[in-house]
Amino acid sequence: MDQHACEILPRAELEPCTIIIFGGSGDLTSRKLIPALLTLFNSGQLPEHFSIIGCSRTRMTDRQYREHLQRSGSAGRSAEELQGWQAFSRHLHYFPLEYNPAGFARLAAHLRRQSGSRQPSANLLFELAVPPRLYPLIGELLGQAGLADQTRGWSRLVVEKPFGHDLATARSLNTTLHQFFQEEQLFRIDHYLAKETIQNLLIFRFANAIFEPIWNRRYIDSVQIMAAEQLGVGTRAGFYEQAGVIRDMFQNHLMQLLVLTAMEPPYCLEAEAVHDEKIKVIRSLRTFSAERGSAIRLGQYSPGIIAGSRVPGYREEAGVAPHSTTPTYARLTTYVDNWRWQGVPFFLVSGKRLPRKQTRITIQFKAVPHSLFSDSLGDGIRANTLTIETYPEEAIRLSFQTKNPSPQLCLRTMEMDFAYHEHYPGPAPDAYGRVLLDCMLGDQLLFWRQDGIEASWAFLEPVLEACADCGGLQQLHFYPAGSEGP
Ligand code: BG6
Numbered sequence: 001m002d003q004h005a006c007e008i009l010p011r012a013e014l015e016p017c018t019i020i021i022f023g024g025s026g027d028l029t030s031r032k033l034i035p036a037l038l039t040l041f042n043s044g045q046l047p048e049h050f051s052i053i054g055c056s057r058t059r060m061t062d063r064q065y066r067e068h069l070q071r072s073g074s075a076g077r078s079a080e081e082l083q084g085w086q087a088f089s090r091h092l093h094y095f096p097l098e099y100n101p102a103g104f105a106r107l108a109a110h111l112r113r114q115s116g117s118r119q120p121s122a123n124l125l126f127e128l129a130v131p132p133r134l135y136p137l138i139g140e141l142l143g144q145a146g147l148a149d150q151t152r153g154w155s156r157l158v159v160e161k162p163f164g165h166d167l168a169t170a171r172s173l174n175t176t177l178h179q180f181f182q183e184e185q186l187f188r189i190d191h192y193l194a195k196e197t198i199q200n201l202l203i204f205r206f207a208n209a210i211f212e213p214i215w216n217r218r219y220i221d222s223v224q225i226m227a228a229e230q231l232g233v234g235t236r237a238g239f240y241e242q243a244g245v246i247r248d249m250f251q252n253h254l255m256q257l258l259v260l261t262a263m264e265p266p267y268c269l270e271a272e273a274v275h276d277e278k279i280k281v282i283r284s285l286r287t288f289s290a291e292r293g294s295a296i297r298l299g300q301y302s303p304g305i306i307a308g309s310r311v312p313g314y315r316e317e318a319g320v321a322p323h324s325t326t327p328t329y330a331r332l333t334t335y336v337d338n339w340r341w342q343g344v345p346f347f348l349v350s351g352k353r354l355p356r357k358q359t360r361i362t363i364q365f366k367a368v369p370h371s372l373f374s375d376s377l378g379d380g381i382r383a384n385t386l387t388i389e390t391y392p393e394e395a396i397r398l399s400f401q402t403k404n405p406s407p408q409l410c411l412r413t414m415e416m417d418f419a420y421h422e423h424y425p426g427p428a429p430d431a432y433g434r435v436l437l438d439c440m441l442g443d444q445l446l447f448w449r450q451d452g453i454e455a456s457w458a459f460l461e462p463v464l465e466a467c468a469d470c471g472g473l474q475q476l477h478f479y480p481a482g483s484e485g486p
Contacts, residue, residue: 014440015123015153016049018111022138023129024054024065024094028160030072033129034092036432038073041091042084045437051114055097055107065094099137104145111147122153125439131239132162136176143180150185158187158439161252162243163448166464167457174450187439188448192253194431196420197390199446201260201361202269204388204396211386212265214365216340221383224347224362225257228354230306232481233328237319244326246460246467249350252448255282255456258346261361262336271444275452282455286335288462293345296466297477297486299329301353304481311353311481325476327467328352329485353481359391373409382413394420 019037021029040046054065066089095110097103111124126142128135139157142148148155157177164170177186192198205211214220227249233240240248259278266273288294302313314320314328329351336346363386371381387397397417404410438446466475477486 014045014047014437016047017123017125017153017440018114019050019052019125019127019436020095020107020111021052021054021127021129022097022099022134023056023131025056025058025060025068026129028129029054030069032432033127033436034069034073036430036436038082038084038088039430040433040437041088045433047440051091051093053093053095055095057096057098059096060094062093066092099134099141101141101144104141104147108145108147124153124155125158125436126156127158127436128160132160132165135159136173139173139177139180148180148185154185154442155181156185156187156439156442157181158189158436160189162247163188163252163453164457165242165247167454167461170453170457174454178450183450184442184444186450187435187444188450188453189435190252190256190446190448191431191435192256192390193446194434195390195394196429197388197394197396198257198260200396201388202274206265217342217344219365220344220363221366222345222347222364223258223261224349224364225254225261226348226358226360226362227253227257227350228356228358228485229350229352230354230357232301232311232353233314233317233320235318237317240328241320241324241326244467245328245330245350245352246464250330250332250348250463251456251460254348254350255459256448257361258336258348259452261363262341262346264340269445271447271449274445275449279449279451279455280338281336282452282459284336284338284341285459286337288334288459288466293333293335295331295333296463296475297329297331298327298467298475299351299477299479299486300324300326301328301351301481302478304353304479304483306353306355306482313478313481314353327476329354329479330467331485332463349485351479351485354485355482357391358389360387360389362387373411381411 021033023029034052037046037052054069060068069092070085070089095107097107124147126138126147128138130138142155142157148157159177164173205215259281262281263277264280266277286292286294288296300314303316304311304313314326315322315324320326330349332348334346334348335341335344365384365386367383368381373381381401382399385397385399387395387399389395389397395417397415399413399415401411402414404412435446438444479486
């Protein structure tokens with residue numbers, strides 16, 4: 001019989017707040033942020049008093065802004081998702097803003113005026129839905145305008161990835177933001193952490209007694225972490241040409257998946273305790289070096305066929321340099337040098353324009369130490385695997401061997417599986433909604449802490465150097481779009 005155990009203590013009450021979105025007329029706002037806030041509103045999860053202020057340079061009235069968001073955010077959404085828009089949109093406002101001291105002084109005055117009225121402006125949540133080069137500037141302008149000050153209410157800053165371009169720029173961004181914001185005011189989003197199956201990884205590992213004793217080098221042969229995508233670079237060439245797959249996917253998402261797989265149990269489920277364990281894993285990663293077993297394979301997609309249609313190669317995408325050597329695929333082999341994981345390779349794979357979208361962690365267990373069946377079956381017994389999948393299904397699967405019913409000895413690999421959608425009907429909670437809610441609650445569990453970001457960059461620096469050497473092209477392997485990669 002199903003048994004549910006839910007949090008015994010209710011989560012903290014949501015306080016009234018004002019959400020200020022920089023880049024309010026942009027794509028991230030209309031495609032992700034506003035729909036996520038609308039879903040929270042429809043399910044009664046936003047505070048009773050809240051307002052959302054979109055800021056950007058374009059001149060617009062509140063009415064025009066609401067219309068713009070309704071138009072740009074409604075494509076492909078169900079009537080159910082769009083329900084409640086009328087009531088929700090009354091909380092939406094627009095404030096034209098130049099990103100300079102005068103503009104931010106006006107914004108501060110506007111927010112002060114609001115908090116003098118019945119509007120709930122004392123608690124401020126700032127969201128950076130702008131190009132990353134503006135992060136330090138906006139951080140400074142907020143600080144200089146007194147908007148990082150927490151004497152009248154809280155002030156929190158949500159930072160989207162990328163957190164810097166390398167270790168030096170990540171440090172410099174942190175230093176700039178820390179001039180005005182304390183670490184507990186900073187929320188660095190990694191939307192992978194808000195995926196249900198990823199959150200479930202901690203529960204799966206630490207709320208079950210049977211996996212932890214075998215979760216180590218004695219029983220595990222290798223770990224593969226894969227985020228394959230069918231999509232190409234799309235309209236994001238400007239960003240991607242500078243980033244490439246390592247900065248775009250490894251520095252943040254794949255690193256978090258590795259860390260959650262490899263970390264020790266924290267002493268409690270509070271953000272600091274979890275971050276403390278995570279950072280130990282990143283620091284234990286073996287410094288990238290081919291002599292010590294690390295390896296990297298880099299690729300870039302060339303023209304090919306996806307779902308029956310011809311698609312261009314990366315170098316033919318709009319905005320990509322014709323001789324670009326930016327990698328769109330990487331397979332990194334690395335090791336966690338500690339007692340639990342010594343000698344176990346971790347394979348991290350991510351690429352664009354692969355045959356299908358697939359996001360999963362595969363724990364490959366060791367083969368049985370002695371096969372009773374080698375006379376009849378040879379060495380062909382597959383070792384157990386445990387798969388934790390977030391896409392195409394949110395699921396957990398364990399493979400094991402069974403005997404096929406027949407007079408002959410014949411083994412068959414079967415799976416025990418748990419698929420979220422079979423047990424929890426309705427749409428999976430939106431990852432963005434979850435992280436925004438946590439920002440309002442001040443809960444940093446699902447966010448990056450500064451030391452984690454810096455350690456992740458420090459580990460990847462030598463890998464990025466290897467990528468930069470792709471200029472020589474010996475290391476960059478071209479793969480046709482729609483193939484399994486190089
Ligand atoms: C983003 C990357 O962070 O994650 C994109 O910038 C990538 O390039 C995306 O496509 C993948 O996210 P998801 O949730 O679709 O696996």
